[in-house]
Amino acid sequence: MKQISTTALAKVYDVPPKELFTHLVGLGYILKQDDGWALTELGVSNGGEVKESSQYGQYIVWPEDIDLNKEPANTKLVTSTAIGKSFDLSANKMNFILSELGWVQKSLKGWVVTEQGKKQGGVQSEDKKSGIPYVRWPESIIDSTSLNETIGHVKGVEKSPSPETIKTTNEESVEFREKFEAKHRSADGHMVRSKAEMLIDNWLYMAEIVHAYERKLPIEEDVYCDFYIPTGKVYIEYWGYENDSKYLARKKKKIELYNKYGFNLIELQDKEVQNLDDVLPRLLLKYGVQAY
Structure with missing residues (x-):
């Protein structure tokens, strides 16, 4: 054959x-x-x-003649309702968590799997009667580290990192955090690590754009972004300290991860930070985020 x-x-x-x-x-x-x-x-x-x-x-x-128009009985796919029951959450709440992870996106009605969701095994389906789209997932998604971490944050339950996680944590990242202490207070109360980050944070706050600071990327690697905007699933990175070799190596690794997972990324340097009113609205609009 x-x-x-x-x-x-x-x-x-x-x-x-x-x-x-x-x-x-x-x-x-x-x-x-x-x-x-x-x-x-x-x-x-x-x-x-x-x-x-x-x-x-x-x-x-x-x-060549393999039959792919079937669904093996021993491959169990579950809905957000079933996943939610495992975590004592409603299907609606679970879908919004999956959306926050970037695995699904809201349709006019129902939910549509994203490219990131497909990598997690998400399969697009639709209700036979109403035609409303929904997503089914491999039952093993319940064990996903990223999903469990996000649910823990939503519930306000933080788990202590395992010895293995501590051992594999990026030492360069830890060194960077210790070297550049978060001591600049922005308008919304965030404590950030530089004046440039403070200007970016203040701009997002004044533009009434909901954002997170130093949110962990929804991946297995222990990596944190500078800013995250849930609307549009956009990450913002400010690149400073261009004369620091360790910082440049860290920057390279982060960009590789953003590319690997296909995340929406806006990169800012000092020249863009000095002109945020002209730069950010244009860049954000590419991802459906409207400022002002």
Whole structure:
């Protein structure tokens, strides 16, 4: 039986490769692993194999006639209602938490899975009677570290980091926080680390844009943004200290993570901070955030 790559299989089904990868995740055949994909036992039982190429490294192949128009009985997908019950939260509250994580977005009615949500295994569905869209998730989403951390923050329950988390915390980030103490008070009461951050925070406050300061990114890595705007799911980073080699290395790592996860990022330097009234409204509007 002829075996073909996932990209080639997407051509057979006449769908974009990204859409097929998402569908395979929803079926439980593959899992996202680092920057690639891992084949599950269920994927193996349905004909998937891992091949090695000197040019492309490891990749997954499938039988050319594999039937993807099915949903294995042992792959359980759950709704936000079921997830909410696990955390004693309503379905509505859970959807807003999933939205805050950037995994779903509000439609005219119902909810639509985002690219980030697809990476978590989210599968777009719709009510057969009303046509209202909703998202189903692998049951394992309940164990997601990012989801549990966000729910903990919403409930006001902070968990102490595990020894492993403490051990793997970015030492450069800790050193940066200790070196640049948050001692500048902005208009909304946030204590920030520099005058430039204070100007940005004050601008957002005066523009009546809801924002968070030093919010942890909804990823496994222990990384914090400068500012986060829930409307539009936008992150803002102010890059200063350009003559500090350790700071530049930290900046490079953060940008790589923003690119890796496809987050909406606005980058500001001193020249933009001196002209926020002209710069920020234009940049925010690209992500649907209107100022003034």
